[in-house]
Amino acid sequence: MISLTSPHRTRAHDWPAGLKLAGLCLASTAVFLTDDPWVMAGLLAALALAYALPGRAFLRAGARALRLVLPFVVLMLVWHLFTRDLRMGLMISMRMVLLVGLANLVTMTTSLQGMMGVMRWLLTPFRRLGLPTHLLETAIPLTIRFTPVLIARADALALAWRARAARRPGWRLVLPLMMQALDDADHVGEALRARGGPLKPAEQED
Amino acid sequence: MGRSLVYKRRRCGRVAEGETNLAEDPVRLDGLGYEAGGQAILSGITLHSGAQKIGVVGRNGSGKSTLSRLMAGLLKPASGTVRIEGVDVYADRRAALRTVGILFQNPEHQIIFPTVGEEIAFGLRQLGATAAEAQEQTRATLLRFDRAHWLDAPVSALSQGQKHLVCMMAVLAMQPRLLILDEPFAGLDIPTKRQLARHLDRSGARLFHISHDPADLAGYDQLYWLEQGRIIAEGPPAVLLPEFTAEMMRLGDQDDLADISA
Incomplete structure (x- = not known):
């Protein structure tokens, strides 16, 4: 955690x-x-x-x-x-x-x-230049939120593997884990959009 | 090969007077259709309702989730329109944020931030609140749900039911006129379900609840039956739910898991 x-x-x-x-x-x-x-x-x-x-x-x-x-x-x-x-x-x-x-x-x-x-x-000058700094402000909490989620995903995959195999899982879980992560990313994108994520908060429009 | 079952939309029982005033119905779907990979997921959905609690029943794969996402303005309709309280929720995202909220089936797919307070404050900030206002409204929301002590709680420490409640608080804090529920109770135990349903009823928002479980929709005002991407029947739960349940039992005695629809 x-x-x-x-x-x-x-x-x-x-x-x-x-x-x-x-x-x-x-x-x-x-x-x-x-x-x-x-x-x-x-x-x-x-x-x-x-x-x-x-x-x-x-x-x-x-x-x-x-x-x-x-x-x-x-x-x-x-x-x-x-x-x-x-x-x-x-x-x-x-x-x-x-x-x-x-x-x-x-x-x-x-x-x-x-x-x-x-x-x-600190990013104010970059925002003045027109860079979308609000994206960074969402990306960092997202990373913190989804690190434990991804670890749980990896654990679940390893369990599913061990339930039906005698040998320990290895690199072969990397691809399915990646696919799941991409799938998660789609869902988060949707959740962000549902609550106005890609929009800038009103007060940032300067 | 799809099944050759053809349903014709019918009206079961009488719909109460005043619930279908077409000009002012807050929920208006007209000829709504959606396709993915050249396959029609939804077609010709027309639904006008002013009921306070609207329900949609349907099987897995009937297009329920797609319908909820179209109504929340998350997907672009292939044909037809969605208007909620007069707002085109796909095109006008700013107005949509104040109009519709959506609760997904899996809270892990909805929670964006690592702590409860941040999760609730996010939507409020998107609505234009300053950081201080958002903080204030977040506290007020938590207090309303009797969860003031959750402000700094890490999401990863919450149980599944608690995560559902966080999603609900985060969406209701934005005070949407219509709350779309996409199987929000799937997999929850009965006490948790009942507690969450009580919070929903108290929220004051119009509900649009999509589910495969007739039990979830028993107390609703107006129901629609979704099958193979079309609405095939509508009516009050007392009439529609027994018919739906009987049909589901009948199908369950057959073997239609063999069809692959891709």
């Missing part, structure tokens, strides 16, 4: 998305200004505190999201063990965790609509 925004309301949920994203840009740049591992460790501790403040559920969800960087951290440390520059490896690893952790914090406390609002504002 993909729900990047935390259902656990925090005070940061109410901050403007643009402000959070701008702050993230600044903080991410600032992380590269220090070369002191102690400063970095302090920042990491502050990050951990930020995750812990909204409560245990939030902390656990955050930790789960951050597991993604773990393999890269291990790879980085092992590599620098070989090159005998463990200090460098530690710095890079901490920086990486800090960057991903900060970005994830913004993701968890910002609704998709908030993100889309910022994107819409």
Whole structure:
């Protein structure tokens, strides 16, 4: 299940998305200004505190999201063990965790609509040029919505296969899965049209 | 090879006075036809109705889904016209959005957004509401359905019946004059069906319900029987449904699954 925004309301949920994203840009740049591992460790501790403040559920969800960087951290440390520059490896690893952790914090406390609002504002010059930017604003939530649906489709196909075959399914499911995805796309197109999807919202007509 | 059964449209029982005022009927289909791959799916559909609850019964493959999509303005008629409250729903999409809403059979084919709130707000934005207005109306809609706590709920965490309700809330939030239902209850258990039907009755929208199940349409005002792309009979449910059921039983005792219509 993909729900990047935390259902656990925090005070940061109410901050403007643009402000959070701008702050993230600044903080991410600032992380590269220090070369002191102690400063970095302090920042990491502050990050951990930020995750812990909204409560245990939030902390656990955050930790789960951050597991993604773990393999890269291990790879980085092992590599620098070989090159005998463990200090460098530690710095890079901490920086990486800090960057991903900060970005994830913004993701968890910002609704998709908030993100889309910022994107819409950033795309204003392109819209002025006549590009249909509203299509992008629909495409991104569609991707998030249909990732779990496609995974469920793949699971169902694999089940149907295993119900009548002794061997495990492999690449042969790719084509039927693709056909189903195209079929789904047709249905979504229809649903979009039924509620005015391809039209621009009235206020965008400038 | 199609079957050689030829039906002639007939009227079963009397249609109540005032329900067929041709000039003002809000639902008007005239000579409506549709083809796919050179094959006629629907032909010569003429249907004028001012009833509050209109039903269409028909078997699988009788053209029910095509009819619902034509009425929602999602398909271009090959011939004839669809006018709902005077609006050509295919040509005038902006007016159509305020006039017709459609509920599909499978909620997975209808839900576009990852959270309930976004799903409901989408249609409102398309109607011209600002983000703040859409948010406000979304909350109001959820409150009306006693589901205020669903605002940020991820769609993927909902049960099948709950997804159906999300689709219904998203469409009803747009306050359509006519709500088209394409087998919206297929595969749902009886309590879920009854709850959803109660929400529909309370919505105040005119209903156009298409189904293969006579039980879904028992309480409707005016029914039409669709067979092989044509309306072959119309009348009140008390007369038409027993005839339909008897014919379905008769066919069920035969073997017509052998025909391939492609």
